[in-house]
Amino acid sequence: MRDQEPASGRPGRRLSTKETAEALGVKPETVYAYVSRGQLSSRREPGGRGSTFDAKEVEALARRNRRESSVRSGSGGELSVRTRITLIDKDRYFFRGVDATRLAADHSYEEVAEWLWTGRMRPGVTFTAPEAVVAVVRRAVDALPEHTAPTDRLRVAAIAAAAEDPLRFDLSEQAVLGTARVLIPTLVAALPPHPYAHHHDDGPLAHRLWGRLTGHEADEASLRALDTALALLVDHDLAASTLAVRVAASARAHAYAAVSAGLGVIEGPLHGAASGLAHRILQDVLERGTAVPVIADELRAGRRIPGLGHRLYAGEDPRARALFALLERVPRAEPALLAARDVVATTARHTPLHANVDLALAVLTVSSGMPATAGETIFAVARTAGWIAHALEEYGERPLRMRPSGHYVGPRPPQPLPE
CATH class of the missing domain: 1.10.580.10 (Citrate Synthase, domain 1)
Structure with a gap:
């Protein structure tokens, strides 16, 4: 996962799927995987074409993902664990x-x-x-x-x-x-x-x-x-x-x-x-x-x-x-x-x-x-x-x-x- 600055946590701000994916450093389809696993909630705005996501929730998930990056899938798809x-x-x-x-x-x-x-x-x-x-x-x-x-x-x-x-x-x-x-x-x-x-x-x-x-x-x-x-x-x-x-x-x-x-x-x-x-x-x-x-x-x-x-x-x-x-x-x-x-x-x-x-x-x-x-x-x-x-x-x-x-x-x- 790329280390990026999380999206701004201004009250009530909503992010598009593209903005959420960029903030998390993942592909758009991964965003919906987070939703299906209950790690992220989405909302479809009236008249809107796609889902939107709460900026504070996205920021919290980004922080959690960085903490958990000590155990993650490496570039070869293998488990990677930080060790001294x-x-x-x-x-x-x-x-x-x-x-x-x-x-x-x-x-x-x-x-x-x-x-x-x-x-x-x-x-x-x-x-x-x-x-x-x-x-x-x-x-x-x-x-x-x-x-x-x-x-x-x-x-x-x-x-x-x-x-x-x-x-x-x-x-x-x-x-x-x-x-x-x-x-x-x-x-x-x-x-x-x-x-x-x-x-x-x-x-x-x-x-x-x-x-x-x-x-x-x-x-x-x-x-x-x-x-x-x-x-x-x-x-x-x-x-x-x-x-x-x-x-x-x-x-x-x-x-x-x-x-x-x-x-x-x-x-x-x-x-x-x-x-x-x-x-x-x-x-x-x-x-x-x-x-x-x-x-x-x-x-x-x-x-x-x-x-x-x-x-x-x-x-x-x-x-x-x-x-x-x-x-x-x-x-x-x-x-x-x-x-x-x-x-x-x-x-x-x-x-x-x-x-x-x-x-x-x-x-x-x-x-x-x-x-x-x-x-x-x-x-x-x-x-x-x-x-x-x-x-x-x-x-x-x-x-x-x-x-x-x-x-x-x-x-x-x-x-x-x-x-």
């Missing part, structure tokens, strides 16, 4: 104005999360959960069938943790931050430890998560790669799951419920589960020794190649670039790295797509002996911090603003009652 959290620009992304890959390289996941929430750095911070909360959550998660997917366990864990928290409806910043610092380690503690791993319930979150994803020995380079992956994935602007979180927060759902909304969305194969598909591709390439037949089989089946391309980056995903650089320091990651490069090179013969973070995450999970679902688990744990940041931001906005209008295209009423 993440900027994606020219194949780079930034957390509160700071290069996100630099932050992830120099700081732990917990430190990056704190920066995202508060704009302040807390060196050496770690998140811990009270034993009583962990015990309640583990009982709930342990009651699930053995074959339950990790994301389902995380959703149940979030619900159980919410039920245990009598202060969950306190949406003040300090209360929500307290919830976040307990919820994230609770989600990790809710995952069953790997039977062959030496697991820890203290120390950096990445160390605790490692023993729940694999039985491989945790060397320093691998732990650093996992910690950096968590920090790189902490937020990525308004991804589908983050939008779901903001919608929940707009309705003033508490933080646990907002996180549950995000966890529900990431199960889609086009979002959090994408790294699992890339994991299986890399395993197939390693077994067959070359990417050529693997890529051919995928394309023949009508499937896109996972781990390649990103709608927000013309070049290589900066998260993939940062994670690949760390994985090059992990000796056992070399075969999976070579397989990933083979996938990129083979596909590039016809489609010049670059690696995205899902492929880099798959290199980490394959080389560390993790299951295909591990990438989704890492994504969910990491992104919980970003969801909390967006929920906090949304709690500071006008409630229920995330309410787009439906464009009805069905049969026009009145229709006869069905037989």
Whole structure:
């Protein structure tokens, strides 16, 4: 919408449809849409050809539209929300104005999360959960069938943790931050430890998560790669799951419920589960020794190649670039790295797509002996911090603003009652 001076509010002054449209910065047909939705009233003057509109009412609507322009349809018809959290620009992304890959390289996941929430750095911070909360959550998660997917366990864990928290409806910043610092380690503690791993319930979150994803020995380079992956994935602007979180927060759902909304969305194969598909591709390439037949089989089946391309980056995903650089320091990651490069090179013969973070995450999970679902688990744990940041931001906005209008295209009423 164009920012224009509203029409003069002189008492009793009436505006034509053209004047009203100009004052609101919209097309004339949009003016009548406002009327049909009850946002504007019109009057047909005796002997006049068209409708007229009260200038004061038009001025009030113009002011309201400008206030609500923080959530509006962009030029591409996509929802646009003002945010101070993440900027994606020219194949780079930034957390509160700071290069996100630099932050992830120099700081732990917990430190990056704190920066995202508060704009302040807390060196050496770690998140811990009270034993009583962990015990309640583990009982709930342990009651699930053995074959339950990790994301389902995380959703149940979030619900159980919410039920245990009598202060969950306190949406003040300090209360929500307290919830976040307990919820994230609770989600990790809710995952069953790997039977062959030496697991820890203290120390950096990445160390605790490692023993729940694999039985491989945790060397320093691998732990650093996992910690950096968590920090790189902490937020990525308004991804589908983050939008779901903001919608929940707009309705003033508490933080646990907002996180549950995000966890529900990431199960889609086009979002959090994408790294699992890339994991299986890399395993197939390693077994067959070359990417050529693997890529051919995928394309023949009508499937896109996972781990390649990103709608927000013309070049290589900066998260993939940062994670690949760390994985090059992990000796056992070399075969999976070579397989990933083979996938990129083979596909590039016809489609010049670059690696995205899902492929880099798959290199980490394959080389560390993790299951295909591990990438989704890492994504969910990491992104919980970003969801909390967006929920906090949304709690500071006008409630229920995330309410787009439906464009009805069905049969026009009145229709006869069905037989």
